[in-house]
Amino acid sequence: MAATVPPTADEYILETRGLTKEFSGFLAVSNVDLKVRRGHIHALIGPNGAGKTTFFNLLTKFLIPTRGAIIYRGRDITPEKPAQVARAGMVRSFQLSAVFPHLTALENVRIALQRALGTTFHFWRHQATLGVLDARARELLELVDLAALAGVVAVELPYGRKRALEIATTLAMDPELLLLDEPTQGMAQEDVERVTALIRQAAANRTVLMVEHNMRVVSTIADTITVLQRGQIIASGSYAEVSRNPQVLEAYMGSADTELENAH
Amino acid sequence: MRLTAVAYGLLALFALGVPLLGIYPVFMMQLLCLAMFACAYNLLLGFGRMLSFGHAAFFGAAAYATGWLVTAHAWGPGAAIVAGVVVAGLLGLAVGALAIRRQGIYFAMITLALAQLVYFVCLEAPFTGGENGLQGVPRGKLLGFLPLKSDVVLYYVVLAAFVAVFLFIRRVVHSPFGQVLKAIRDNEPRAISLGYEINRYKLLAFVLSATLAGFAGSLKALVFGFVTLSDVQQSTSGEVILMTLLGGTGTFFGPVVGAAVVATLQQYLSDLVGGWVIAIIGVVFVACVLSFRRGIVGELAAARWLRRAPPPR
Numbered sequence: 001m002a003a004t005v006p007p008t009a010d011e012y013i014l015e016t017r018g019l020t021k022e023f024s025g026f027l028a029v030s031n032v033d034l035k036v037r038r039g040h041i042h043a044l045i046g047p048n049g050a051g052k053t054t055f056f057n058l059l060t061k062f063l064i065p066t067r068g069a070i071i072y073r074g075r076d077i078t079p080e081k082p083a084q085v086a087r088a089g090m091v092r093s094f095q096l097s098a099v100f101p102h103l104t105a106l107e108n109v110r111i112a113l114q115r116a117l118g119t120t121f122h123f124w125r126h127q128a129t130l131g132v133l134d135a136r137a138r139e140l141l142e143l144v145d146l147a148a149l150a151g152v153v154a155v156e157l158p159y160g161r162k163r164a165l166e167i168a169t170t171l172a173m174d175p176e177l178l179l180l181d182e183p184t185q186g187m188a189q190e191d192v193e194r195v196t197a198l199i200r201q202a203a204a205n206r207t208v209l210m211v212e213h214n215m216r217v218v219s220t221i222a223d224t225i226t227v228l229q230r231g232q233i234i235a236s237g238s239y240a241e242v243s244r245n246p247q248v249l250e251a252y253m254g255s256a257d258t259e260l261e262n263a264h
Numbered sequence: 265m266r267l268t269a270v271a272y273g274l275l276a277l278f279a280l281g282v283p284l285l286g287i288y289p290v291f292m293m294q295l296l297c298l299a300m301f302a303c304a305y306n307l308l309l310g311f312g313r314m315l316s317f318g319h320a321a322f323f324g325a326a327a328y329a330t331g332w333l334v335t336a337h338a339w340g341p342g343a344a345i346v347a348g349v350v351v352a353g354l355l356g357l358a359v360g361a362l363a364i365r366r367q368g369i370y371f372a373m374i375t376l377a378l379a380q381l382v383y384f385v386c387l388e389a390p391f392t393g394g395e396n397g398l399q400g401v402p403r404g405k406l407l408g409f410l411p412l413k414s415d416v417v418l419y420y421v422v423l424a425a426f427v428a429v430f431l432f433i434r435r436v437v438h439s440p441f442g443q444v445l446k447a448i449r450d451n452e453p454r455a456i457s458l459g460y461e462i463n464r465y466k467l468l469a470f471v472l473s474a475t476l477a478g479f480a481g482s483l484k485a486l487v488f489g490f491v492t493l494s495d496v497q498q499s500t501s502g503e504v505i506l507m508t509l510l511g512g513t514g515t516f517f518g519p520v521v522g523a524a525v526v527a528t529l530q531q532y533l534s535d536l537v538g539g540w541v542i543a544i545i546g547v548v549f550v551a552c553v554l555s556f557r558r559g560i561v562g563e564l565a566a567a568r569w570l571r572r573a574p575p576p577r
Binding site for chain 2: 092
């Protein structure tokens with residue numbers, strides 16, 4: 001595999017080339033060339049309906065692109081299946097909280113760890129054999145401040161806690177590239193701050209690509225920002241660059257008069 | 265927890281004492297076969313959230329296989345049961361492999377269509393006895409020495425088989441595989457995003473369920489000494505759904521209670537009201553879906569849980 005790695009593979013962990021998704025004539029994602037630099041926190045912003053979530057679903061193979069290619073770690077993953085992509089280290093979260101509601105918080109995290117044991121098809125073994133994973137699962141719960149609620153069934157957790165649990169579960173996969181779909185959506189302010197800190201912490205040794213609406217979050221933690229509008233990239237760069245771009249201001253405010261900061 | 269243990273203890277005593285209590289053992293065996301069938305179905309519906317409309321195919325195919333091998337080829341009951349179970353498992357593999365490609369109602373429709381196919385094979389094949397089915401299936405001797413001709417002996421064999429299946433299903437649900445299956449049931453996209461090829465897990469669940477349903481069918485063939493088209497019929501697939509929902513899907517003991525209620529109604533009410541028993545069971549089903557959706561055991565468990573602890577904030 002190493003022989004086929006193009007020179008950019010080290011610098012950019014993920015790249016899309018001319019990525020396009022058409023829904024019966026409607027271009028949801030149009031010819032997007034995006035490069036995600038290894039180790040960065042890269043934010044994807046844009047008004048509602050800009051195609052951010054569709055783009056995410058394309059990256060993680062939940063949708064099949066009409067045209068274009070997705071290169072992950074120098075390898076073309078366009079024809080691969082979603083679970084394959086996840087196993088390769090590109091793990092996503094979902095816009096609405098994605099926990100396993102009838103499993104406990106501990107079991108939720110353990111599901112992500114369990115595959116490593118190679119016993120996931122063993123229907124004759126007792127689940128007590130999964131106990132060896134509990135220590136690691138508790139560590140991850142500790143990280144998101146959920147250790148005290150390890151035994152609680154996920155459906156009973158409040159919303160903010162569910163999102164935290166989801167992040168812990170995602171981190172359990174030890175992904176190289178973390179895709180977060182609106183991680184702070186619908187959260188109270190103190191939860192937003194906690195999750196922001198958590199993302200920053202998680203990004204210490206991995207790359208993060210996130211869709212996010214909250215400009216305060218984006219401006220504080222994102223290294224690079226890409227702005228999508230009607231399925232197309234209209235700007236890309238640091239917050240300072242992007243927030244002065246007249247096209248971006250136009251897209252958000254309908255006029256180029258105001259600073260982007262006030263958009264949210 | 266202790267209450268449950270006491271309940272199980274009393275039930276075990278009752279089950280062991282059935283021949284002494286003057287209860288007709290064939291009725292109890294029928295009940296146990298239906299309960300085993302419902303438990304197998306519940307593994308699929310309750311823990312895998314896959315709604316099959318064709319489970320009679322596995323139950324009936326195994327019954328035919330066992331009945332035919334015992335009658336036409338003089339196989340012993342043990343080997344014939346194993347063969348029936350294998351037939352059901354393979355059939356489950358074929359049906360499951362096609363059905364899991366779709367979800368929800370489409371999944372159900374595929375199982376229904378394939379089960380109808382199995383029904384017509386059983387109707388037309390030269391060895392199934394057509395409309396008459398297989399009659400006079402001998403019970404033989406299990407392992408060459410246990411005379412199953414005696415209702416009491418066969419009762420204990422069926423009881424042991426039922427307990428084994430019941431415990432086996434508990435183990436499956438509480439296994440590493442069971443954890444993944446429940447995760448897939450709860451949230452498919454999330455399970456995929458954690459790297460699970462969910463169709464493989466669903467297929468394994470389907471095959472396990474079909475295999476156990478087949479075990480129930482094979483036993484039933486020996487208990488009654490005949491196999492008929494009603495064993496593979498659509499109405500039998502409907503009955504197992506009814507028993508599972510009535511008792512409580514996703515609970516361990518629910519399907520057993522559901523099977524007991526349905527079998528008892530059929531047995532005792534049909535003497536009193538004849539064909540109306542079908543209508544009465546229909547009304548019970550509607551009442552269940554409208555007013556206690558969790559089923560009998562599900563509602564009891566929920567009520568107990570509510571009294572015990574308020575959810576954390």
